[in-house]
């Protein structure tokens with residue numbers, strides 16, 4: 347689309363403007379940052395049931411998540427980039443999880459580890475369980491299993507790595523608009539939650 | 547051999563001569579040379595830290611029977627670069643209730659204080675930026691300024707964990723400053739000087755670690771606590787305080803704190819090798835600055851080893867250990883040194 351608008355001369359002022367509008371001058375730097383981001387996820391130290399045990403096992407000698415450089419489990423959301431939702435998300439847990447997610451700085455990602463986080467798993471009909479983490483968070487990668495083995499966890503992280511490497515940040519304006527919308531929605535969500543809390 | 551030995555000092559003299567040849571006034575040439583030296587030091591520090599972080603992750607892996615990072619480059623040595631790139635691209639969050647000025651200044655101050663230490667630390671024979679007669683006093687007093695930066699960060703971020711971590715940092719650093727200074731006093735009594743170049747020159751025949759073994763041990767323990775490294779990393783005890791004074795910091799601001807901690811580590815290790823292990827003295831097949839760095843790196847590895855093998859000790863035990871054990875022992879060492887000097891001199 348951009349190429350059609352240009353008249354084929356690289357040094358042309360007009361062409362450069364069109365390119366700039368399409369953020370083409372931006373791509374190489376973006377590639378560099380994506381390269382770095384994809385190779386250093388620092389997961390948040392979070393877990394709520396049996397799946398985190400597998401997450402812990404993945405950090406120990408037998409599986410060693412450190413090989414990929416993802417071993418820096420931060421206990422503070424301010425320095426983490428990856429929220430691994432391991433275990434079921436209950437109604438009571440929701441405000442905590444939402445707050446943790448909001449406290450993490452952009453760019454950030456969510457991985458749903460285990461059936462519980464993917465879809466509610468064995469508890470999905472429970473009165474206090476959300477059917478999957480994606481009902482409250484934007485999940486990037488789903489890792490099914492009850493619990494998934496550490497190898498599966500690594501596979502999921504490597505899939506996320508592929509995804510991050512292909513991320514295109516040039517749609518910044520659209521992202522900003524979406525964020526504004528999200529803020530509006532946030533208010534509604536809060537109202538709904540307050541109602542829910544009252545009900546409980 | 548002489549060329550390698552005099553590589554940096556000769557280069558400095560050459561640049562100075564060149565600036566004079568450009569008909570610059572003396573003082574301007576000196577100032578420009580000083581800035582060039584600072585640039586070199588900052589470069590050395592940054593490269594050092596990048597290597598050290600990778601080394602620490604690798605060594606901690608080996609200690610725990612893991613492999614450590616090994617996917618990125620040979621032996622995973624580009625891992626730190628990827629991390630740095632990611633940290634540079636992170637969102638910069640300043641909490642709404644934070645004291646903005648303190649919050650922003652704190653990391654910068656911490657790193658500035660850490661780099662200031664290199665003004666007096668010897669890096670080789672005749673390789674100090676300034677060499678004046680109170681350089682050891684300068685080192686100790688500037689090193690204790692880092693506490694203030696931590697406290698500023700902890701207070702400014704308006705978070706209970708930050709504040710608690712900062713309080714712990716202050717308590718710990720103040721109480722370990724005392725045995726640190728006392729253990730260095732023994733060396734100062736023997737040489738009768740606070741100047742690093744004289745202290746190192748006095749170790750031509752025998753290293754002070756053999757004359758002052760108790761002082762060395764107390765210095766090493768107190769330095770571990772001063773650096774907030776395990777087993778004394780109470781201020782940022784992750785399991786109880788999330789990240790201590792750094793809790794609210796994101797991205798590059800947090801990375802600055804981290805950078806400063808490693809910078810401090812290198813400075814303290816250089817100091818340790820200068821004061822107790824003969825500084826640049828060593829067999830002549832290597833230049834003096836190489837000996838300095840080999841010794842310093844040895845101590846850095848010992849610090850890593852200690853951190854990854856010993857569990858963290860409790861806060862009250864930590865204070866008890868300082869006031870009830872280290873302070874009396876280092877004071878006793880001062881007495882012993884005095885008596886020894888009376889008898890053998």
Ligand code: SF4
Nearest residue numbers: 396460461462492493
């Ligand atoms: S998916 Fe299975 S193992 Fe994981 S938290 Fe749910 S019940 Fe436990």
